Amino acid sequence: MANESHSLTYYIIYWAVSALAVILTSKVIPGFKVSGFWAALAAAIVIGLVNTFIWPVLIFLTLPINLLTLGLFTFVINGAVIKIAAAFLSGFEVEGWLAAILGALVLSIVNALLHFILV
Template sequence: MNLLRSWAVNAAALYVTARLLDGVRVEGVEALIGGALAIGLINALVRPILRFVTFPITVLTLGLFYFVLNGLMFHLAASLIPGFALEGFVAAILGALVMSVVATVLHVFLKPRKKQRDR
């Protein structure tokens, strides 16, 4: 169930990102769902490897290279899914930033509540 919720949050965050930024286009529900799936898979499989490989340059740039890395992964997802397009690399960086903020906020609000035990 957590995987499905995470996928739905990514899809909602991608939709909000496409509505807020002119440089991010998602044409149709299939592109929205495919884009959310691609972003989730890239974040799960490719991001850890790239974070490890690019750690020295991330330290040298005081973490700013991490924005570039997120933009590259967002651009990779857009290049894999037809109907999901970006207008330039700046749109990829801004899209990744907006999407991560929206997804974080949605995850906080949709997090299941823990049951409190009676004392």
């Protein structure tokens, strides 16, 4: 396994691209709102932290229903992550569960595409 080390510049670009993904998602999902770049950057960072520390616990706690739905409940968990992040930030707002779930789906796709192209 390679020991890969990234520079500070890499991480700045990585988080800026993630913020851009949040902004683009807010343009296509009604009810998924961000007030500007700095709010989007904060949202990207908080979503990343929630995904790192809380998402695994949520997956574990909802394992039975996730198995029953063949993994589809994961979309609801991802929406919950978005709603948790929005609850902690001003300038980032998600109106309702549909916006959270669709926003999480679109954000994942846009984020993956942008990181593939730009980072």
